[in-house]
Amino acid sequence: MSMPTNKTVELAVERMTYGADGIAHTKDGKAVFVAGAVAGDTVEARIVEEGERFARATTQRILEPSPNRVTPTCPYAGICGGCPWATLSRAAQLEAKRANVVDSLTRIAHMDADAAEALVAPCEDLGKPWGYRNKVELAFVREGNRARLGMHGIAEASKERPPVIKVDSCPLLDTRNKKLVKSVSGALSYLVGTRNIDLDRVGIRVSSRTRNIEVALWTSPGQFPRAQATKVLADACKVTSVVRVLSKGPQKARKVTGVEVLSGRGHWRERIGDATMIISAPSFFQVNTAGAERLVELVLEGLSPTENDEAMDLYCGAGTFTLPLAEHAGWVSAVESYGPAVRDLRRNLEAARLGNVEPIGGDAYREFPETQADVIVVDPPRAGLAPEVVEKLGAQPARGIAYVSCDPATLARDLGRFAANGTFSPARITPVDLFPQTYHVENVCLLVRNG
Numbered sequence: 001m002s003m004p005t006n007k008t009v010e011l012a013v014e015r016m017t018y019g020a021d022g023i024a025h026t027k028d029g030k031a032v033f034v035a036g037a038v039a040g041d042t043v044e045a046r047i048v049e050e051g052e053r054f055a056r057a058t059t060q061r062i063l064e065p066s067p068n069r070v071t072p073t074c075p076y077a078g079i080c081g082g083c084p085w086a087t088l089s090r091a092a093q094l095e096a097k098r099a100n101v102v103d104s105l106t107r108i109a110h111m112d113a114d115a116a117e118a119l120v121a122p123c124e125d126l127g128k129p130w131g132y133r134n135k136v137e138l139a140f141v142r143e144g145n146r147a148r149l150g151m152h153g154i155a156e157a158s159k160e161r162p163p164v165i166k167v168d169s170c171p172l173l174d175t176r177n178k179k180l181v182k183s184v185s186g187a188l189s190y191l192v193g194t195r196n197i198d199l200d201r202v203g204i205r206v207s208s209r210t211r212n213i214e215v216a217l218w219t220s221p222g223q224f225p226r227a228q229a230t231k232v233l234a235d236a237c238k239v240t241s242v243v244r245v246l247s248k249g250p251q252k253a254r255k256v257t258g259v260e261v262l263s264g265r266g267h268w269r270e271r272i273g274d275a276t277m278i279i280s281a282p283s284f285f286q287v288n289t290a291g292a293e294r295l296v297e298l299v300l301e302g303l304s305p306t307e308n309d310e311a312m313d314l315y316c317g318a319g320t321f322t323l324p325l326a327e328h329a330g331w332v333s334a335v336e337s338y339g340p341a342v343r344d345l346r347r348n349l350e351a352a353r354l355g356n357v358e359p360i361g362g363d364a365y366r367e368f369p370e371t372q373a374d375v376i377v378v379d380p381p382r383a384g385l386a387p388e389v390v391e392k393l394g395a396q397p398a399r400g401i402a403y404v405s406c407d408p409a410t411l412a413r414d415l416g417r418f419a420a421n422g423t424f425s426p427a428r429i430t431p432v433d434l435f436p437q438t439y440h441v442e443n444v445c446l447l448v449r450n451g
Contacts, residue, residue, distance in 0.1 A: 005047045008060065013037045016096040018104070018408060018439055020084035020154070021056075032057050035154075036078065038088045039096065040066025068092035073130050074171045074437070080151045081162060082136075082172055083437035094123040094433060097441040101408045101431050108412035109419070123431040123441065126290055131175035132436065134270065135287045138185055138202040139164045140192075147193040149185035149202060172437065177206040177213065180237055184215060187236035188229075195225055200247060200254070203281060205268045209289070214241040214268040216281035221246045221257060230263045241265045243281045256282045256340065267344075272296070275323050278347050282340040283318050286442075291434035295444055296324050298430055299377055299402040302446035305329040309374040312396070314364045314389070318344035321377045321404075326354045333369035335360045368392050376401040384410030387417060394421035403445040411443055418447060425450055 013022035013034055022037040024045075036059035037043045045057035062069075072078075072086035085093055098120055105116040126132070138149045141164040151170065153163035166185065169178045184204055192199060203216035215233055217224075224244060233239050241264035247254040259266075259281060267280045272292055279285045286292035299321055305311055311329040316322045318341050322334045326349070334357055336342050342361040349357050360367050364380075365388050376398045378385065384407065385393075393401060401424055405411035411429075418424050424447040434442045 005050050007047050009045055009047060009057070010063065011037075011043055011045050011057065013039055013041045013043065013066070015039045015099065016085070016088070016092075016439065018100045020081075020439065026055070030055060034059060037062075038066050038069050038085075039092065040068050072437075076151070076165060076167050077437075079153055080165050080167060081154045082151055082170065084154070085439055086437045090125065090129055090436070093436065094125055097433060097439070098123040098431050100439070101411075101429060101441065101443060104408035104412035105415070105429075108409055109416040111412075111415075119426055119429050121428065121430045123433055124294065125433055126288070126294060126436075128290065129436040130171045131173065131178065132290065132434075133170075133172045133287045134174060134207055134289050135203065135205045135285075136170055136173050136181060138181065138188075138204070140199040140201060142192075142198060145193070145196075147189050147198075149189050149199070151181070173204075174206045174208050176208055180204060180206065180213070183236040184233065187232040188217075191225065191228060191232050195228070197224065203245075205279070205281075205285075207268070207270045207289070209271040210269045210276065212240045212269045213238060214243065214264075214281065215239050216243050216245050217262075218245045218247060220248055226260070226262050234263070239264065241268060243267075245281050259340070272320065273324060274327075275348070275352055277318060277320070277323075278344055278351065279318055280340050280344050283338070283344050284341065285318065286320065286434065288434040291432060291442065292320055294432055295404055295434075295442060296321060298432070298444040299404065300324060300328065302402050302428070302444065303375040303377070303400050305375050310371055312369055312371065312373040312376045312398075314368075314376070314378045315380045316345065316377075317341045317379070319348045321379060322357060323348060323352055323354065325375075325377065326352075326357045329375065330356065332357045333360060333371055333373070334358065335362065335364050335367050335369065337361070337363050365389050365392065372396070373398045375399065377404065378402070379404040380410075382407045382410065385414045385417075390414060390417040390421060394418065394423040399449055401447040403443075403447060405443045405445060406440065408441065408443065411445060415445070415447075423450060424448065 011024035021033040031054040042064040044061040049056040068089045077086035105111040150166040153165040200218040205214045242262040244260040246258040305328040309329045311332045313334045316334040
């Protein structure tokens with residue numbers, strides 16, 4: 001059981017966790033997660049929560065700064081939660097991300113430390129530490145008769161929800177559009193404040209390649225000032241699409257019940273490689289377009305699909321990997337459970353004139369293709385693969401599986417399951433830094449058939 005406390009201690013921060021905090025140890029060996037510190041700092045910290053095995057602390061004063069500590073580009077770093085590693089140098093970020101992948105393999109997959117080190121390549125730097133995002137989301141809060149939109153702030157240990165921070169720009173957003181946050185939040189704050197309407201959140205997608213700008217208003221079903229919302233957004237910025245996404249249910253498990261097109265095309269377009277993809281507001285797409293292209297390159301390099309191959313793409317979304325697979329392989333079975341993404345996939349296949357793909361809507365286990373695949377791509381959500389999906393993959397005759405993962409912990413867990421299955425083993429893991437200034441890292445793991 002964790003207990004709050006206010007005692008102050010001096011701590012030497014050893015490394016970064018897979019999270020916003022650094023990690024240190026007290027004199028008696030207890031691990032402490034330290035907010036506001038980076039690896040190499042010596043800090044005076046206040047213990048805010050203490051349990052039997054670990055404690056949490058917040059930095060009160062930096063006694064000796066780390067040589068890896070830098071002045072962040074973003075003026076909101078340390079307040080807004082969007083760039084928690086902005087005070088850590090790029091080289092140190094890349095090293096820490098790779099180290100977190102190796103740590104997950106040894107701690108969760110119980111892999112030999114030397115084997116894990118040999119397996120994981122250096123974390124790839126895409127060369128654009130700021131201005132790389134094609135999407136940001138604005139949080140909404142109502143305070144009496146006033147409404148405010150902004151970015152999620154950093155939550156204190158004593159608070160259940162992080163604060164909403166009003167910002168003038170987001171340096172992580174595409175450089176041409178970084179002021180868009182202020183324009184959209186200002187316009188909508190005025191609208192919903194005067195009309196007493198609540199929003200769940202607001203999504204902004206931009207593309208420097210197609211010049212598309214889409215604003216998605218996530219709301220509960222019911223009355224909504226459609227014409228007024230369209231007008232204030234048109235006056236504030238040059239949007240190509242405004243949509244309203246209707247959702248209902250508990251806050252952490254809301255389900256989309258419909259999408260209304262308020263103006264424009266009703267979708268967002270982005271160019272990735274040789275394809276122009278259509279993405280609807282509820283559908284997932286990587287927030288780093290150049291990073292998504294690099295993931296595709298790594299997958300194709302690892303699997304080397306040919307026109308004689310039958311391919312399988314599980315958790316395929318709107319077709320980020322499906323389309324390039326179809327350009328190289330003879331046939332692709334593509335499975336996706338999310339309805340809007342399946343519709344986007346069908347439209348993207350039609351636009352690309354690719355007729356060698358079977359889009360399959362449904363759960364990856366229940367709708368597992370009845371085929372004998374030569375190459376397989378899996379790109380699951382953060383929760384990773386279900387055990388029964390690993391079992392089905394293990395029964396395939398494929399020469400290789402490309403596992404694209406956004407969470408080192410669930411990747412390591414699933415690699416342990418593949419090891420227990422005995423059919424496939426990891427040959428290489430390439431971390432790619434799709435999310436500079438954060439602790440998140442994308443990995444492409446190539447698994448090859450044993451023997």
